[in-house]
Amino acid sequence: MDDIILSLYxxxxxxxxxxxxxxxxYGVEVSQGAISAITDRIWPEILEWQQRPLxxxxxxxxxxxxxxxxxxxxxxxxxxVYTTFGISVDGERDVLGLYLGESEGxxxxxxxxxxxxxxxxxxxxxxxxxxxxxxxxVIEKVFPSSIVQRCIVHMIRSSTxxxxxxxxxxxxxxxxxxxxxxxxxxxxxxLEAFGIHWDNKYKEIRPKWxxxxxxxxxxMDYSQNIRRMIYTTNPVEALHRxxxxxxxxxxxxxxxxxxxxxxxLSLMNNKKSWKKKTFxxxxxxxxxxxxxxxxxxxxx
Numbered sequence: 001m002d003d004i005i006l007s008l009y010x011x012x013x014x015x016x017x018x019x020x021x022x023x024x025x026y027g028v029e030v031s032q033g034a035i036s037a038i039t040d041r042i043w044p045e046i047l048e049w050q051q052r053p054l055x056x057x058x059x060x061x062x063x064x065x066x067x068x069x070x071x072x073x074x075x076x077x078x079x080x081v082y083t084t085f086g087i088s089v090d091g092e093r094d095v096l097g098l099y100l101g102e103s104e105g106x107x108x109x110x111x112x113x114x115x116x117x118x119x120x121x122x123x124x125x126x127x128x129x130x131x132x133x134x135x136x137x138v139i140e141k142v143f144p145s146s147i148v149q150r151c152i153v154h155m156i157r158s159s160t161x162x163x164x165x166x167x168x169x170x171x172x173x174x175x176x177x178x179x180x181x182x183x184x185x186x187x188x189x190x191l192e193a194f195g196i197h198w199d200n201k202y203k204e205i206r207p208k209w210x211x212x213x214x215x216x217x218x219x220m221d222y223s224q225n226i227r228r229m230i231y232t233t234n235p236v237e238a239l240h241r242x243x244x245x246x247x248x249x250x251x252x253x254x255x256x257x258x259x260x261x262x263x264x265l266s267l268m269n270n271k272k273s274w275k276k277k278t279f280x281x282x283x284x285x286x287x288x289x290x291x292x293x294x295x296x297x298x299x300x
Contacts, residue, residue, distance in 0.1 A: 001028070005038045010265035012246030039261060046264050050097055056122045057299035058086040059288055060229060061096070062236035063129050065104040066243060070253045079256070080104040081243070081263055082112055085236040085274075087229075089299050091281030093274055095239065096121075098263055100256050106134030113142040123299075125292060126218075126230045130154045136215060145295075150215035151233040152179045159205045171198065171205075178209070179231070184220045222291065225284045242270045 001022075008018045015035045022028045065080040080103055084096040096116055101108040109132070124146045127139050136148045156175055163171050174194045181187035195206040209216065219227045246266040253259040267274070278284070289296050 002038050002041070005030075005035055006042065006265065007269070009035075009039050009262070010246070010269040012262070012266070042261060042265065043257070046260065049264070051119070054096055054116060054120045055088055056120055057089050057124075058121060059089060059125045059296070060087040061085070061124050061127050062233050063109065063127060063135070064233050064236040064240065066240045067103070068247070068253060068259055070256060070259060078103050079259070080108075081259070082108065083236055083239060084112065084116060085239055087278055089296070091278040091285065093235070093276060093278060095267060095274075098260065100260055104132060106132060106138045109135055110138035110142065113139065117142060123295070125288070125296070128230050128233050130233055131158060131212065147218050148215050149218045149230045150212055151231070152216065153232045153234060155209070155212070155216060159208060162204075163202060167201070171202070174198065179216070181220070184217050187217055187220060223287050225280070225287055226291075229278075229284060239267070239274055242266055242273060
């Protein structure tokens with residue numbers, strides 16, 4: 001019965017819904033307190049998972065946060081679940097941790113990076129991130145040798161937010177010429193051409209790309225296989241879609257603990273969809289070894 005209750009809870013069922021289903025299917029009457037106590041038994045497992053030792057090296061880490069409303073001191077406040085999603089030296093995908101904090105900020109990410117370092121992570125080749133202000137700086141403080149790649153998909157969304165519907169397709173086609181260029185020089189030429197075409201109508205777009213050029217173009221130094229792996233934070237966003245699927249019916253959470261419990265259980269209940277080896281990893285690993293040499297090989 002405990003397993004059934006945990007399974008229903010992990011699928012986003014409320015305590016009252018679980019009570020109703022147990023009554024209807026099994027003729028069993030279970031109190032709200034008993035169901036809460038059963039779901040609380042998972043808490044030591046969560047704490048152990050959060051503190052488990054990590055691998056010393058990750059070629060790629062994706063960082064992103066998902067936002068929720070939580071009741072605190074009699075009012076509803078916005079909080080973020082910070083997710084670190086990594087690819088190991090052997091191409092295995094894994095969630096390094098879920099961290100609950102105030103609305104997403106670079107300082108909180110800095111504390112999280114220090115925590116994964118404390119848990120054993122010595123080196124990361126690439127951090128794939130969104131456009132959060134100050135994030136690149138805190139990454140470089142904790143992992144100074146890492147390369148920070150800003151998500152191209154996020155940048156396109158940000159760039160086209162105020163573009164009119166009649167122009168949106170044409171603008172996206174011209175932006176695509178920038179990030180699919182053969183190298184940085186060709187990308188710069190494509191950006192210049194974009195400006196000539198669109199500066200009069202959308203003067204804010206080109207300066208936005210120029211201001212973040214180094215982080216946006218970091219992936220240009222690598223092969224197409226590696227570019228596909230690091231140009232976007234989509235892998236961790238796919239993870240968040242799993243979490244949203246079971247949390248979308250909730251309003252404001254009663255407390256932090258309930259939010260973390262369901263976030264953890266939703267991921268553990270859907271391991272098949274994310275805990276798997278990266279597709280086509282062997283040639284990608286070969287190219288990483290060629291590019292980074294001993295820095296990569298010493299962790300094999």
